[in-house]
Amino acid sequence: MASKAPLTPVTAVTSDQREKAIDNAIAQIDRNYGKGAVMRLGERGRVPINVIPTGATALDIALGIGGLPRGRIVEIYGPESSGKTTVALHAVANAQKAGGVAAFIDAEHALDPDYARKLGVDTDALLISQPDSGEQALEIADMLIRSGAIDVIVIDSVAALVPRAEIDGEMGDSHVGLQARLMSQALRKMT
Template sequence: MKVLANFEDNHKIPTNSSIDSLLNGGFEKGTVTQIFGPPSSGKSNLALFLAVTVAKTGKKAIYVDTEGGISIDRIKQIAGDDFSKVANNIMVFEPTSFQEQGENIGAIELWLRKNHESTDLFILDSAVALYRVDDMKSSRLNKELGKQMGKLSKIARSYDVAVIVTNQVYNAFDDEGNNDTKAVGGMILQYWSKVIIQLERGDQTNQRIATLKRHRSIEEGRQVVFRITSRGII
């Protein structure tokens, strides 16, 4: 897996896969990108791959794992011989409540004030897993979700960090009875996400389809196909 070592000349984080052609070079720093899709569509695999890619360059990647599913063995697979270097450059947080998730984001924002020059990536995987199981009233939950997303947007812009937010989906029916897949979090996540990518499973084993749903300068609807492998994505 070839890694582009110098991100300073490029405002994007490349993946060296077809995802780069979808985004004209890679994931933008200074921007919140939302990746949504059903279970096993590749959201966490893509997030982990990005974290390892950044860590290999010597930069820090912050990974907030809200589902407790981050796999050290999977990181070892992707990192290969660079695991020791990678492990030192990935900071993992594992909140157990939606309130704690917000507290983690606040603590990370404070840490970045002094360490942003060494950090390229902030991943929140997933933004709504704890939101969906919290027993707070929906109005308070939505207010807290908006507050958290606002902080993530500020982090991206203030510290030139690529913020990647993964998101879950639900099935909704329109007025004509047609089934439509929608991202959880509604207009709140949609408002703060300047780039939105939908992931789906393909027809072949380990094949995934990425569709660009929103971008400030690239036409929507663009699609690419990629595969999940033992060493990441290709």
């Protein structure tokens, strides 16, 4: 069996030639798409990320930035009764303690106000919605996001976001991919 030859670049260039080629490419991209379309990451410096602490120090440390990043979509995933809603409610409480406004879209229709209060949530200030369908839940979330006045929105839970067609349909009707399509459209719209 023949041994393979080591891989070599198609054209051998010096580091100066390589740097000049990169600079020329960046200059062309800047002309075509505007200054800053491509840059070296080190040129920008570190952009601070605003976070909402989860209330779980170990989780905040594991996330690497001290909590949940503001202005981003974060999915908390885990088995049933593993503490997803508890983590979300702690984040709501921390956002409220920092003077923020929070909303809770209770698609499961299962939020316990007493439990939320025990976790530090100001339930009098908490905006809550118990939508009739997945579409309604996601449209409400989108409107709240676009208001620019909400610091954190919890949607509990993705599994409970049942599409209107499934609610209105008959038992046994096929609704393959409806929820996936609903989520895909909503996430594209919200980001």
